[in-house]
Amino acid sequence: MAVVRPILSYLFIYTFSLGLYGAWYSLFIDQFTRFMCSYLRYAGGKWMTIRI
DSSP states (O other): OTTHHHHHHHIIIIISOOTHHHHHHHHHHHHHHHHHHHHHHHHHOGGGGOOO
16 A cells, blocks of 8 residues: 555556546556455365364
């Protein structure tokens, strides 16, 4: 979060000259990536076999 989003924001805002839309795009990409990682980890089912 502290590395990916600022880099994406900089690229979209300044490099691609998208302004506020670029900030929103970087936010969406970051959140979507987090969602997919969480979903794939949950869908894998490996977490259900851990013994406490």
